[in-house]
Amino acid sequence: MPFLRFPPGFVWGAATAAFQIEGATQADGRGQSIWDEFCRRPGAIRDHSDAEVACGHFQRWAQDLDLMRELGLQGYRFSVSWPRVQPGGRGAFNQAGMDFYERLVDGLLERGIQPNCTAYHWDLPVELEREGGWLNRGTAQRFADYAGGLAKRLGDRVDLWATFNEANIFTLLGYETGSHAPGRREGAKACRQVVHHVLLAHGLAMQAMRPHVRRPGAQLGIVMSPSAAWPQDRRPGSLRAAANRFAMDSDWWMLPMTQGRYPAFAWKRLGADVPEVQGGDLQAIHQPLDYIGLNYYSPARVVEDPLDPQGWKPVPHSPLAPRPDMPGWEVFAPALRGLLLHYHRRYKLPIYVTENGMSVAGDAPDAQGRVDDPRRIDFLSRHLAEIHRAMAEGADVRGYFHWSLMDNFEWALGYTQRFGLVHVDYATLKRTPKASALWYRQAIQQGGFEAPDYPDQPNHLVANERDPDAAL
Secondary structure, eight states: OOEEEOOTTOEEEEEOOHHHHOOOTTGGGOOOBHHHHHHTSTTSSTTSOOSSSTTOHHHHHHHHHHHHHHTTOSEEEEEOOHHHHSTTSSSSOOHHHHHHHHHHHHHHHHTTOEEEEEEESSOOBHHHHHTTGGGSTHHHHHHHHHHHHHHHHHTTTOSEEEEEESHHHHHHHHHTSOSSTTOOOOOHHHHHHHHHHHHHHHHHHHHHHGGGOOSTTOEEEEEEOOOOEEESSSSHHHHHHHHHHHIIIIIHHHHHHHHSSOOHHHHHHHGGGOOOOOTTHHHHHOOOOSEEEEEOSSOEEEEEOTTSTTSEEEOOOOTTSOOOSSTTOOOOTHHHHHHHHHHHHHHOOOEEEEEOOOOOTTOOOOTTSOOOOHHHHHHHHHHHHHHHHHHHTTOOEEEEEEEOSBOOOOGGGTTSOOOOSEEEOTTTOOEEEOHHHHHHHHHHHHTEEEOOOOOOOOOOSSOTTOOTTSOO
16 A cells, blocks of 8 residues: 655644533633524424533643644644633623633643634624624624734734634524524525625634734634535536536635635626625725635535526435435545645635544444544545645645544534544543544654555546636
């Protein structure tokens, strides 16, 4: 088997999110978030659970940092709970809440682990939601004030910053489908307005943060979870469908940030559902990005649909593909390579893979206390191999953050899914590194790993250099 070596400086890490692991939702003056409120809604969470305890990371942070060091992690991606540091979403910071993140960042640096901080991972303070949430244009300025305050406090110590995590996901699931907090079903037009306000918040926050980011080499960006549109076959219509889905999904977000404009093709397709854009908005959104973070889990297979206004329709996952335990997902690593190459060629930004992982719901220690998870090791090997291929083809990929460091509260699915490298016993909160964590530690130590010679899949995700304003 060939040994796939990654270049020096490639960051090997893992990721978490505040609401999913911290618990202590009433501690030290923390306010309430939309997810605290959503968990109290009957039927909103599959197993009727909440995150009041979660993984108990708020009390066990030092133990968890020691575990990261034992696993050899070079970077740790975490998020700050907005209601923990600014309980009402405006005004003075809560010193006790901010002290927690000061200790966390200092503890990472003491252990030689790079801090990677995400300002917003879905936990909007409830007071702002009661004023309209992200449908209220004023929330953009509230977020900029908050993000600027974070950078002022931590900007001398954090290596990577992201304004938002998966901005394209929480806007859709929170405001159009209602399956995530705040659970609103406002329709397509309102959802596009929410998207515009989040883009505006990103641009304003970048301006507020930049003067305070003082650590040498520190980078500011955003994390997206774009549809890895993959044509179901190589017929021209399927290739057009994939290109059109990419234009509607990725270009809609990326062109305002990188070029200060919405894509004309997607704008035309939306018709009456386009958002209201005020003078100066696009200039505010168009701020320099030092990198783009990409989250990838499963492909979005499509075929052409001439009857659909967007020109495509989804198709079922391949019946031959391995499946994680997450409903509706499949394991298909080549789509990650296609996504990386497309983002590299289309937007010309350095890339970090900021989330990538699979759920194995039945992970549990055996009689000897071991947690064997060969499916996750296979997943890691396949996806890291495709990242290596993408880099060999020129993609500027700087690091990989596995989702997740530990099993945690998986949003509307509660504790029914396990994505962690580390098993968490939710009754005792005991942490047990799984076999995949030990495999990952060895790969980090070696700067690579031996991989099977996986079959090459042609990268026909989309035509990489096409005009984003033109439909195929």
